[in-house]
Amino acid sequence: MNPIGEMVAAKEIVVCAGSGGVGKTTTAAAIALRAALQGKRAAVLTIDPARRLATSLGLKELSNEPSKVSKRKLTTAGLEPGGELYALMLDTKTTFDEVVLRYAPTREQAERIISNRFYRNISGTLSGTQEYMAMEKLYELHADGGFDLVVIDTPPTRNALDFLDAPKRLTDFFESRLLRWFLLPYMKAGGGIMRVANVAATTFLHAMKRVVGGDVLQDTAEFFRNLEGMYDGFKQRAGDVSALLQSRSTSFVIVTSPAEESVAEATFFATRLNQAGLPFGALVVNRVHPRIGDGIGVKPRQLSKLEAGGDRARLLAKLLDNEDAFMRLVHLEEKNLNALARKIPRHRWVRVPYLEQEAVDIKGLAAIADQLFDTA
Amino acid sequence: MVADAGRCLRRRRAGLYDRPWDMNPEMLIDEFLEPKVLIVSGKGGVGKSTVAASLALVAARRGRRVCVAEVDRRGTLPKLFGGGGLAYEPSELSPGVWGVNILPEEALSEYLRVQYRMHRAAKIFRSGQFVDFVTTAAPGLKDVLVLGKIWYLEQGRSGTGRPQDFDTIIVDAPAAGHMLTFLQAPSGLSDAVRVGPIRRQTDWLIDMLTDPRRTRVHLVALAEEMPVVETLETSGALSQKLHISQGPVFANSIYSELLTAAEEEQLEAIAANGLLRKLQPEAKRVGLNLDAEDADALVGYARFLSSRRTIQQGYLKALRKGTTQPVLELPFLFSAGLALPDIETLADVMEEQVEKT
Structure with a gap:
């Protein structure tokens, strides 16, 4: 069995990571498809708004809840599914709402938060939110979805670091004493700026008010007021998610192309996984140009x-x-890949050659799965 | 584009005739470079930075002072010019080409200093957490601050008071999905911020972005399924929702044609009859001795190129069909990590392509 095969046999969660445009989503879908064919109840969770993935699976569209790929679609493609295949696409905002509903002490408090303008903004735009919600969704699918295997492709973050640190960064943000302290005059007086002894806080509020206006501050303070008492829940869940990612059930796949930039990203990610004690499973090298002969060397x-x-x-x-x-x-590609081999031993590699076609349907995905699982 | 009367007609029907671009289909490089702000965007991994760098060279070769701006990330742009990282203040990357990295926290800090003379607040705002906080409180503020800096550059101003006149500002913009949010931010912000001078200032940004003589977006695509689909969607949204003018779409990494149809036939004919035997005499004449493996490599790589090219041509066709913009092809460069000579080559091709259109 090659590294991908071993992983799917033994793990319950597979996380695909890598730089943009190297085939993360397709790799994730192909892994889930093969697992379903092997008799597992498998789900692929995608972060990219990948309509093509939906189409290639014969689904109209993907939502925040698992959609089942019909058995007929699979058999029409000449496959014999022993299990089931589901696909879903992360909806950051909806997932965030669910998190709030889960942790708020009362329904009223949850609704106050969800209708707060500041919350409506952060649930879509705060950096790290998407990554955090991806992890949240992954946790939920794993814990309550009844899946044997969940495969996820990671958000297109600037770098691997962002993704791994996201849950912690977001909880830190909510918890930040500093921010709440700066907002203190608003939280207490529920309105105009009080004369506080601290100059920095006054300066901060003054500047904020000039730039974004007072009502924005009002919304913000209210949001933090409503959030009181929920921090422990958030923190606990972030801890659970991180424990799950570090557990024996999880494995990370790094996807790369032989191009310098994406190899650099893959190397960096491998180092980070190592540092964070996260389990590495396999490296998928896509888009390698074939080597034919030893070079003629024409002058x-x-x-x-x-x-x-x-x-x-x-x-x-x-x-x-x-x-x-x-x-x-x-030669250039080999040079880049040799550098990567110093970080990730070659027996963990799976090389996928250039294919004749992109995966536009289930058959195409199955062809990619063949390459992923059956190349030594 | 002159040859393609059908497309000109379609563009005119699409109501695009009033743009300077379309009134003169024989665009020259000077027209190509007319707007001061050129925004380069596309799906992740399509080579945005490469195209931005090549555009910068094209402009610099015409004697323009060019500023290439990275937005809130450490990208590959400076590396293409063989340099280190970029700072918030312009630094010269190569003759005539300067580079900046526009970080929202620096932009906010500069804004407070310049607009309100708030030096102390400016200092506080340089911490990332505060920027996260402030820019979250008012969505789009981050993007507006970055666009504001671009506006400063466009107006020939800088926060330090040193005049910085650039003729061309090339923005290596965020990947396509986020790019729309980025460019939409000024109009979005006015919904969230109902008071304050920032309201008026967003209007200046909207003016800059929607004036075809001041700003133009170039999308970059690969001839592959996902990049083409995404490019077409982005292009549609730019013209229909954001009313921001677009220039030619760059189709990157296109395999050039190797053999003519006649040569292809000739190759298959001799390949069927023992390629090595047929080609060896020619090779020997110039002092090359080929073996069977060499012959396999010659045919194998020719066929590989031709099959990749066929796939690409299909997607190129879809791209051309779906957009009202000219599509300029940039060649695949047989390099697994680009450097300045590659950028020079792409700049040559760009000039040639623009002159040809």
Whole structure:
């Protein structure tokens, strides 16, 4: 069994990470599909608004709740599903609302929060929210969804660090004593700025009021007031999520292409996983150009001589020139990948060659799954 | 584009004729570079920074002072020019090309200093957590602050009081999905902030963004399923919802044609009859000795290129069909990590393509 096969056999959660445009979503979907064919009840949770994934699975659209890929769709594609395949797309805001409803002591308090203008803004835009909610959803699917395997592709974060630290960053934000302290005059007086002894707080409020207006501060203070008493719940859940990610049930897949930038990202991510004590499962290297032969090494002088010749000589010149360009590229890619091999041992790698077609339907996804699971 | 009368007609029907771009289809580079602010965006991994850097070279070669702006991230732009990281204040990356990294916290701090002479508050606001807080309280404020800095640059002003006149400002914008939110921020903010000077200032930003002589967006795509679909959606939203003018779409990493149809036939004919035997005499004449594996490589790579190219051409066709903008092709560069010479090559191609259109 190759590293991906081993992972799917033994794990309950697979997290796919990597830089943009390397095939994270497709990899995640292909892994879930194969697991379903093997008899598991599998779900793929995508963060990208990937309509193509929905279409390729024969679903009209993906929502925040699992949609089942019909058995007929799978059998029509010539597959024999022993299990079930579900797909869903993260809706950050809805998930956040559910979190608030879960942790608020009363329904009224939850509704006050959900209708608060400041909350409505943060639930979509605060940095780290999407990452946190992705983890929240993952936890929920794993704990209550009855799935044998949940595969998730990570948000397109600027870097791996953002994603791993998100739950903690968001809870820190809510909990920040500093912020609440700065808002204190608003929280107490519920209105105008009181004369507080602290100059910094006054300066801060003064500046805020000039830039965004007083009512924004009002909403904000109210939000924090309503949030009192919920911090422990948030914190506990963030702790649970992080424990789940570090547990034996979880495994991380790093997806990369051989391009310098995405290899750098993959290397960085591997280091971070290691530091954070998170379980690494496999590296998927997509889009590697094939290596054919050892390189002919045509010289420019030889090329120009051939170009001056007859039809066949000119054809040969073009072929040699093309071979030379590909060989150069193959060498560069190998150089990048060798650097990566110093970080991630090659027996954890799965190389997926360029495929003839992109995965536009279940058949295409199944072809990718074959490559992912069956290459040694 | 001149040759494609059908498309000109379609664009005119789409009500786009009043834009300077379309009145003169034989655009020249100077027209191409007319708006001072050129925003480059596209799906993650399509080569936005590469295109932004190449555009910068094209402009610099025309003697323009160019400023390339990264927005709130450490990107690959400075590396393309062989330099280190970018700062909030412009630094020269190569002759005629400056670079900045616009961080929202710095922009907020500068804004408070310049607008309100609030030096102490400016200092507090440089902490990331406060910016998170403030920009969360008023959604879009982060983006508006960044756009505000771009406006400062466009107006030839800088926070430090040093005049900084740039002829061209190229924005290496956030990935397509976020780009729309980014450009929509000024109009969005006025809903959240009902008072204060920032309200008036967002109008200045909207003026800048929606004036085709001042701002133009270039989308970058790859000839693949997802990037094409996303480019078309973004392009539609830009013109229909945001009313921001667009320039040609750059289709990046396009494999160039290797063999003509006749040559392709010739290759398949000799490949069927023992390629090595047929090509060896020619190779020997220039001092090359090919073996069977070499012959496999020659045919294998030619076929690989041709099959990738066929796939790409399909998506290029879909891209051309779906957009009213000209599509300029940038070549695949056989490089697994780009550097300045590659950018120079792309700039050459850009010039050539623009002159041809």
